[in-house]
Amino acid sequence: MHVVAAVLRDARGRILLARRTAGRDLAGAWEFPGGKVEPGETALQALDRELREELGIRIGPARPLVSVPQAYPGKRIVLDVYEVDQFEGTARGLERQALAWAPAEKLASYPMPPADRPVVAALTAADRYLITPEPTDRPGFLSKLDKALAAGARRIQLRARAMAAADLAILARDAQIRCRAKGAQLLLNGEPGLAADLGLGLHLRSAQLMALSARPVLAEGQPVAASCHDADELAQAERLGLDFVVLGPVRATESHPGVAPMGWEKFAALREGVSLPIYALGGMKPADVAVARRHGGQGVAGVRGLWPK
Structure with missing residues (x-):
């Protein structure tokens, strides 16, 4: 099923959410407004029609944000999400659905369908x-880190x-x-004790991930991430x-010459099974974010393609 949704902002930068009504799947959950693409429609034609029918507005220019393949019991969808720069009219719940204008930093507090969680991450976290x-070479390493931060890096894994x-x-x-001065997240690879002691985020190696029965306890607000290779x-x-x-x-990488790459098709197929934000790893460069x-995907992860030369 092909579904489209919109990111609509008001004059204060808040983002519009609509609550799923009783009698629908996932009733009571909040979602980005939109609906199904009908036969013969383009995605943007469907989005304009759905928002006119549901909210009484007409959309202007729109830019692709993320496309989320998601498996639900009994069905599979692809959710194409667009950022709408302008719209005409005042949004109203014409189908008796509740509406909420939420600050971006509050989006994660709303209960949402699984396909919408990666959308929140795409709006609020680094790509x-x-x-x-x-x-x-410690001085040289820190100099390169300063360059990366100056160039806009905002989520960094220290792997040593x-x-x-x-x-x-x-x-x-x-x-x-250095990261705090730039408002960047820093995660420490594979060292949960030190991460907890320093108030840092933690990146788990895949073997560590599979050995755990509970999420590691870190300072409040610090993220826990992991390296994954399969479902x-x-x-x-x-x-x-x-x-x-x-x-x-x-993609194939110099650091893992004997490992067969999964390719984008398998990446998307694995993405369907979970609602986590996922970075693509392996031969990635900034141009691969799109x-x-x-x-x-949330975006790309890597060493060679992202670390300053």
């Missing part, structure tokens, strides 16, 4: 997840698997100071309530 190379624990703690504190790992990440994951390799979004 690139920078994974640092192994640090060998070969570094001694004491040295890693020092480097993590230095990186934390079982994705399902485990969702069971634990992780904030996001990376999935790959989507491709990832077309296949349900």
Whole structure:
């Protein structure tokens, strides 16, 4: 089933949500307004019709945000979401549905259908997840980190698997100071104790992910993420309530020469089974963000393609 939805903003930047009415699947959940694409319609024609029928408005220019393939019991959908820059009229619940204008930072507090969770992430979180190379020269590493932050990196994984624990703690504190100054999230790879001690986010290796029975406890507001390669790992990440994951390799990479890439089709198929925000990993560059979004991804993750030269 092909479904379209809109991100509509008011003059204060708040985003419109509509509540699913009684008698429908997932009744009571909040969603981005829209509906099914009928035969013979383009996605934008369907969006304009649905919003006219449901809200009494006509839309102007619209830009693709993300396309989310999602499996539900008994059906599969693809939700194409557009950011609508302008609309005519005043939004009203013409089908007796409740409406709410929500600040972007409050969207995650609304109960939503699974397909809408990646949309919230696409609106509120970084579309690139920078994974640092192994640090060998601390001053040089921090200089490159400063360049990455200056260029707009806002979600960063500090990956230093070969570094001694004491040295890693020092480097993590230095990186934390820099990231906080720029409003960037910093996650520590594979070190839950140190992440908790320093008030950092945590990125779990896939083996760590599968060994857990509960989400690691971190400072309030700090994210927990994980590396995933298949449906079982994705399902485990969702069971634990992780904030996001990376999935790959989507393309062949120099760092894993013997690993067959999954490609975008399999990436999208795996995306269907969970509602987590997912970054595509493996041979990714900033230009691939749009491709990832077309296949349900939050964006791209990587080292070589994102770390400053």
